Amino acid sequence: MTRIAFLDVDGTIQEHGDAIAPSTVRAIRTARANGHLVFLCTGRSAGDLHPKVREIGVDGEITNGGAFGTRGDELLFADPMAREDTERVIAFYQSEGMHYFLQSNDAVFASDGVGPFVDEFFRERREKAREELHRLGAAEDEEGGAEPPQVIAYQPMDGADLDAIAKSTFISLRPDGVERAAAALGERFHVVRGSIPLPGGSNGEIGLRGTNKGSAIARVLDRLGLDARDAIGIGDSWNDIEMFEVVGTPVAMGNADPHLKELAGRVTTSVLEDGVWNAFAELGLV
Template sequence: MTRIAFLDVDGTILEHGSLIAPSTVTAIRQARANGHLVWLCTGRAQGDIHPDVTAIGFDGAISNGGAYATRNGEMLVRHPMRRDDVAAIEDYFAAHGIHYFLQSHEAVFASPGIEPVTREYVRQRLAQRAAAGLDVPATTAIPRTRPLAEVDRDQVAKAVFVSPAADTVAHAAAELGERFHVIPGSIPLPGGSNGEIGLTGVTKGSAILEVLALLGLDPADAIGIGDSWNDVEMFQVVGTPVAMGNAVPELQAQAGRVTTAVLDDGVHNAFAELGLI
């Protein structure tokens, strides 16, 4: 039976913004050679997916946390925000002095000041890892960005923020209201908070259901593998959800099935256990 697997990128395929376990590449290519479908399912913009990830080879990609999906260059799913939604989010950030990124399908756009702040956060985290005797990656996961002045606000899919306050995820959700989906982000910070803001109902799970309907496949036969809070809705719609070993325990509990960590052959071990390879 042909199965379809949806894979998150950061923390699932890619670690520290640049590291991929060789077994992950082998597993994905072997699963596809065996007749299964493997799709990316990421919160990143399509244009911000690491080229080493793209080079592995996939059957399609869901990006921007479910706002877009493409296959062989064809746009299958497209749900950008309205311009007034983007304005409401940016007004909130301005009122509270929060730095942010706006994402479209093609690129990531940075508000003035966010890159130095993010780089300082990453520098602190790497220093903490070095002090603890842990490996320090050669590169960081800071997005490749364009100036905010270049963004087309009719094409924005989501916003990502970095805040000095620890409670911004809950505060933003309360202040922005039910139209918006606010969740913790995946940027590892030594303090403050990081989060993502999209439209309610536009998630990885909603995009997966749209893709499966177009492909004529049953969600019960689908696999979803991830490690972040934007993977919750993916876990809810696929028949076989799998959390990475590096995911927080609360997220692992939501998936039920747990594989090993991203650089500890997590994708390979999941594919082997599920019979894809």
Template sequence: MFSPRIAFLDVDGTLIDAGEVIAPSTIDAVRTARQNGHLVYLSTGRAAVEIYPAIRDIGFDGAISAGGGFAEVGDELVIARTMPEEAVARMVGFYEESGYDFYLQSLTHLYPSPGVRARFATYLQQDRERRGDDRTDLHSVADLDEHPALKAFANVRPLSYSGIAKSVFLAGDLMAYDRVSEALSSEFHVITGTIPHMGTGSGEVTLSGVNKGSTILQLLDHLGIDAAAAIGIGDSSNDIEMLQVCGVGIAMGNATADIKAHADEITTAVLDDGVWNAFRRHGLI
């Protein structure tokens, strides 16, 4: 008897690498799994507006975005877990007093502080230099003329305190995570950042209890699917709860040792057919 599965895929470090290229086998794995009757969802810390068209065009059944802040089935928003406006104001006030760059994520907009675009330009250049152009079999998911993140972060609009699900802070201060955690963790879920090169100089903040894992459980309940049928695949600190709640939690080969310790098994790295091998092992393809 055919038993369909549902897979949740992180984006950065799982679907694509830090240089925002994707292995052709990953595209084939997603499309083949869906053709075979399984569901495949994105589960990302990115806001919905940061999921580039080239990623969406691969074809998914829906997406969890903003680290669990929102969940969509197809194009329908079914879960929104946003912060009270006064909580956003307190969080932003702390960032501004500390001199940290940051951006806020709503469903439809990003709200960056003025220094965010320059920081991302530096990260992208470092990624290009580190990656080189040795592999010609990979596909880029970003516009090579102007990177989508740079376009988004160039728009420094007045901040909105309503409809915000997550913030990301960026600082040269390697104590930033400790300071943000101390100041905000009584009300918020604070984790170290998932941006390359930043380490404890960056982090992600959602409302307490809001993470990919808890939103996956809400979405599964909405869909009428048991968590035992779910597969979660990720590589970073914001994937831990996802790996824990899914029937099978799979860490990428490029994940840190801490993330691997929370997984049931480990697949190969992001550009070494990691998603394909995981799907193959569990019979989705």
């Protein structure tokens, strides 16, 4: 029986410092060789996926938390926010003095103050990536001595097309930043805790209500003529809840929040402890 697996990226395929367990690469490639389908299902924009994630090879991608879907080179759907929605989100950030990112499907754009605020944080994450790669037995010259890519590769905000924004993330110095965003923006917007660790008191993700990983998976399954009962969803983040609700077999990573593990019901090991491989093995994909 052919099955389809939807995999979160940060905290599932790659550790948040961008290290990838070799067994994860083997798991995805072996599952596909065995006739199963594997899709990325991430909050990242397509243009911000780590090159080593792309090198693995998958059958398709859900990006920007469900706003875009592709299979190979075919665009299945594209649902960026309306310009007035993006402008409303920006106005909220400015009223709160928050640093923020805007995501199109091709790139990530950072507000003016975010660079100095996060550069040191990202440097620490890149150093952690080096340590994790060494621990996993990666060759010392694997990166060619070059500085690893940033955790988020961002561009100046003045280059953003406000008619093409699909999602936004923010950094709040307050511990209740996510709650304040949800209250201020109302039911039209979907606000969840951020999936990539960032500095500050709290961070979150904002998209349109009804545009999420779960709704995107349902659209992909419909286009491919596949049953949700045969779908697997593996993740570790708050934006994976809707994915868990749609697929027949939800799996939480060992590094996920305890509440997410409870929602999924099935739990594998952590991202750098063969989590994807062990899940695929238990489910018969490898």
